[in-house]
Amino acid sequence: MDKERFIEWMEQGTVSIPKLLMTHYAKLGLNEIELMTLLHIHMSLEGGNSFPTPEEISSHMSISTGTCMEVLRSLLQRGFLAIEQQHQASFITERYTLKPLWEKLLHSLFKESQQDKQEQQVQLEVNLYTVFEKEFGRPLSPFECETLTMWQDQDHHDAMIIKAALREAVMSGKLNFRYIDRILFEWKKNGIKTIEQARSYGRKFRQHQQTKKNTSEKTAANSTVPFFNWLEQ
Template sequence: MEEHMDKKLIELYKSGHMVIPLYLLKNYKDLKLDLDEFIFLMYLYNKGDKELFDPGKISNDLNIPLKDVMKYISTLTDKKMLKVDVVKNDKNILEDIIDLDDFYRKISLKMVSNVNDNLDELNSSVFTFIEKEFGRTLSPMENEIIKSWLENGSSEELVREAVKEATFNGVNNLRYIDKILYEWEKKGIKNKEDVDKNRNLHRKKEKEEPVEEIFDYNWFEDDDSYEE
């Protein structure tokens, strides 16, 4: 951003004549905007809908060359953020109007998408996961127990693995899962990778355990000394 434009925008912001919504500030990169384009767009946004396009005034307000004003208008038009419409005013004179409908539409779609993502995240939470594994709704007491696991340092990933371990063994209660988490904590198991390593180590030990040798005696070939 040019230094003059930067200083001018700071002045506008301090004066209260320019407001930048926090949501837009956090998400402008998702709209494929660089910082210069975003701030220029925020200037137009603060001017209101269907503002008369006056390149000279914009150049003066932002303290940038006229060619930069036209550059930003061109790039933001290409990115479907705005349009410059030609309309007739009350005196039947043609005027250029800044139309930000495309920008508002993109922001609306982005907000809806974020809401859906949050819902998906909520639905995939460890509480919902356990309910699906158990095939029933959790009681308030069970919810509190799960919260205590998370508050005491067990990650959602680790809790999920403990639930899988329990259901694999045919046990669907939190007391059993609590014991699993307790044993894992003693072993320093903190994530899925640690769980997998522990399982593999357990399988390896089972394979390496010596099998008790059964003495095979052929009674039909007994020692001849027993014969008369």
Template sequence: MDSREGNGWAHGLSFGLQSGMAVIPYALLTFYRKLNLTGSETLLLIHLLSFRQVEGKEFPSLEELQAVTGRSASAIAGELQKLIKEGFLRIEAGSDDGLGLHYERYDFSVLYDKLGQYLADQRAAGSAENGKSGQSAGRAAMQPKNGAAAATAGKGIDPAEEETPSLFVVFEREFGRPLSPMEFETIAGWLDQDRYPEELIRLALKESVFAGKVYFRYIDRILLEWSRNRVKNAQDVKAYSQRFRGGS
């Protein structure tokens, strides 16, 4: 290596280091499989941590996550939903009274709690039993987790799944902008808490577009009204609409 090559390498390394460094929990890198996380889900968590620490972005958009991962918005949105549903991420909202600003961000404390609990359980298990029986039990306990992780990883790269836009992507397309953290959480709540079928949410969004009222409160009212009238699928929606609009 001549002096010019050495200087070029040194300048490149210097620039890279000055661009910023993120602190990643070593336990996450070591034990993510034990927590039933796939490699892509773990990398997504790492990117979210990096956005916060290096760029100061508390809630990066799907487009920004696409740029650093090279994956589809549908796949990223699906993984974010799973991470929130299974308690690896949480969305926090609040306000700074001094500055008069409202903020929304990802909360990683639930991730740290899971890592801490796993390490504590491992230490307790190691203290209680350190023989062959303990090792056999550990291997047996891990098999279903690995199977579940493999199944999840398989779904993550399923071409059919990649071709179908997720709800989050569909909403962003209709709204013409990235979703806010609270809007993201609202959609996740419709799916996970209210148990609305995804088909029904898509139809409610379509109804709001036709009505020229594309905002979340209106869509939520549609879903609530349909739920009260036992509207559960596209056929029910059609029958309900005909009944109240005087159609045949």
């Protein structure tokens, strides 16, 4: 092999191919020929050729010029590729742009992310019923199931916040839905939206209740289990 020619080849540089495109092109509805056509356009744009001809593109592929023209037409019609006009002095030039492809890729990733969040939310809701039934030691009644749904759909409480309220009720020794509803009401009223905020607010509330307990004449001297009542606000 000619050493000088090899060095010349190597100095032509490399083409950066987005990994996301390689892993998501099938989900976008692209086949391998369409992907390679887009990649060759991408390579041409990076190399300074903004409007490669079907002959130039197909010369680096295993398809004919006619097939390449059909592929380009399809990509343009389906919104994976676009042609922009540039005004230079007294004439107009055209160039390919892959902006539509990147927009479709972004939209696909966003949609995929939203689906993942929805699936996670569904799983959280399923786990929520399981956690409640485990703590109560029995299946939930229809009314209790309806209340759980209401907390999420009408009151817009996050599943993790509801679980935190359940833990707070367990710690307070008042395991019932009315008590948990009161906790959620107090948290919402005080702008509690995260687990960290709920834990901090719960600690402050228990400290306040403990102070009241210690100063109350009705407190049993031998009591070892603190009792915190969120209903007495």
